[in-house]
Amino acid sequence: MGTLRFRAALMALLLASSAVPLATAQAASQAQAQAQAQTQAQTQNGNAALVSQVASRLAQTKGVRAQFTQTQTLSAMKQPLVSTGTLVFFRERGVIWRVDTPYKAIYVITDAGVSEVDANGKRVKSKSAQGVRGVAQVSKMMRAMLGGDLSALFSQFDVDAQGTTSQWKLALKPNQPQLAQSIKGLQMTGGEFLQSLRITLANGDVTQIEFTKSEAVDDLSSDERTLLGAQ
Numbered sequence: 001m002g003t004l005r006f007r008a009a010l011m012a013l014l015l016a017s018s019a020v021p022l023a024t025a026q027a028a029s030q031a032q033a034q035a036q037a038q039t040q041a042q043t044q045n046g047n048a049a050l051v052s053q054v055a056s057r058l059a060q061t062k063g064v065r066a067q068f069t070q071t072q073t074l075s076a077m078k079q080p081l082v083s084t085g086t087l088v089f090f091r092e093r094g095v096i097w098r099v100d101t102p103y104k105a106i107y108v109i110t111d112a113g114v115s116e117v118d119a120n121g122k123r124v125k126s127k128s129a130q131g132v133r134g135v136a137q138v139s140k141m142m143r144a145m146l147g148g149d150l151s152a153l154f155s156q157f158d159v160d161a162q163g164t165t166s167q168w169k170l171a172l173k174p175n176q177p178q179l180a181q182s183i184k185g186l187q188m189t190g191g192e193f194l195q196s197l198r199i200t201l202a203n204g205d206v207t208q209i210e211f212t213k214s215e216a217v218d219d220l221s222s223d224e225r226t227l228l229g230a231q
Contacts, residue, residue: 047161051153054161054168057192063090064193066214073206090220093228108227117227157186166191 065088072081083102089095094110106117115123153159156179157172170188174180180202187198193214199207220228 048159050161050163050165050168051159051170053165054170054190055153057165058190058194061091061193061216063088063217063220064214065217066193066211069210069212071208073208075204088217088220088224090217090224090228093220093225096224096227106227110228123227 065086067086068084070083070085072083074081083099085097085099085101087095087097094108097107097109099105099107108115108117108123113125115125118124153172156174156176158175160171162169162171168190170186172186172188174183174185182202184200184202184204186200187196188194189196193211193216195211195214197209197211199209201207
């Protein structure tokens with residue numbers, strides 16, 4: 001699998017973290033953890049109230065369809081790598097990430113991990129996501145944020161928020177050494193939906209994903225339900 005496919009699978013997994021539900025703890029302990037995290041955030045993170053409002057707003061959406069343009073600037077490549085496609089994520093099931101150009105590929109991301117859809121329409125385990133340091137931490141953080149639980153977010157990143165709930169920007173910098181070995185920082189912009197995601201890795205590689213024509217969805221098509229293992 002080439003570099004572009006490898007990176008596409010990684011970015012799909014990172015994005016999937018915003019769609020796969022986070023297992024909830026008991027209500028009392030979760031509320032306590034959130035309260036502690038928000039108290040710490042007031043002194044350690046910029047505009048914690050806005051971060052909380054953004055998380056709450058994103059969590060209201062059951063699912064989203066969108067188009068994407070992904071631009072990858074890699075130290076090993078002279079020219080940026082650009083791919084386009086569509087995606088659908090459904091909070092109860094996972095993400096279907098379809099690459100249309102410059103090649104055709106479909107990735108499915110669920111609690112079980114990342115799969116690629118073969119020529120027969122069957123899911124096969126994707127080797128490209130194995131051994132990627134930092135993915136698990138980012139996945140946990142994003143799921144928590146979009147589930148309204150900020151404790152995991154603030155435990156992994158220092159967060160600076162700017163703007164309003166209708167047009168916001170979040171800058172996330174790892175505050176854990178293990179995560180910082182893989183990821184230098186994340187930048188997210190959006191409003192009702194996520195509009196862009198910029199991922200800067202520790203080695204200097206940058207992936208910029210722009211999301212357009214986003215729309216909320218309440219249900220999946222039959223083919224989508226099959227890919228995501230829904231009954």
